[in-house]
Amino acid sequence: xxxxxxxxxxxxxxxxxxxxxxxxxxxxxxxxxxxxxxxxxxxxxxxxxxxxxxxxxxxxxxxxxxxxxxxxxxxxxxxxxxxxxxxxxxxxxxxxxxxxxxxxxxxxxxxxxxxxxxxxxxxxxxxxxxxxxxxxxxx
Numbered sequence: 247x248x249x250x251x252x253x254x255x256x257x258x259x260x261x262x263x264x265x266x267x268x269x270x271x272x273x274x275x276x277x278x279x280x281x282x283x284x285x286x287x288x289x290x291x292x293x294x295x296x297x298x299x300x301x302x303x304x305x306x307x308x309x310x311x312x313x314x315x316x317x318x319x320x321x322x323x324x325x326x327x328x329x330x331x332x333x334x335x336x337x338x339x340x341x342x343x344x345x346x347x348x349x350x351x352x353x354x355x356x357x358x359x360x361x362x363x364x365x366x367x368x369x370x371x372x373x374x375x376x377x378x379x380x381x382x383x384x385x
Contacts, residue, residue, distance in 0.1 A: 253346075306341060
């Protein structure tokens with residue numbers, strides 16, 4: 247079990263890992279060892295996630311989520327499989343933690359009356375200046 251928050255934990259059987267060849271540091275090892283990790287998590291069908299968290303998670307994950315609701319996280323920064331695997335899991339846990347905290351509600355605010363009148367007065371002044379620049383009417 248991977249503990250996300252006090253209320254949310256994900257079973258390791260819900261995660262699918264594939265190891266692929268990685269670019270980057272490693273010398274000749276890069277061509278021989280599949281050290282990059284592709285971690286797949288089916289968020290849409292996960293029984294561990296509440297509905298609200300699932301919806302926020304799929305929205306937060308953006309391009310990493312497929313239309314079927316499967317989130318794919320790629321980790322290839324390190325030379326070893328084990329460190330890349332740990333990094334991919336950390337990324338997933340961080341993403342789910344962000345989705346688990348509900349966003350703060352936005353409070354509606356008003357523009358103060360004084361600010362509004364100041365802005366309109368500046369517009370009037372600017373308009374007068376620009377009008378004064380134009381050619382006088384020949385009437």
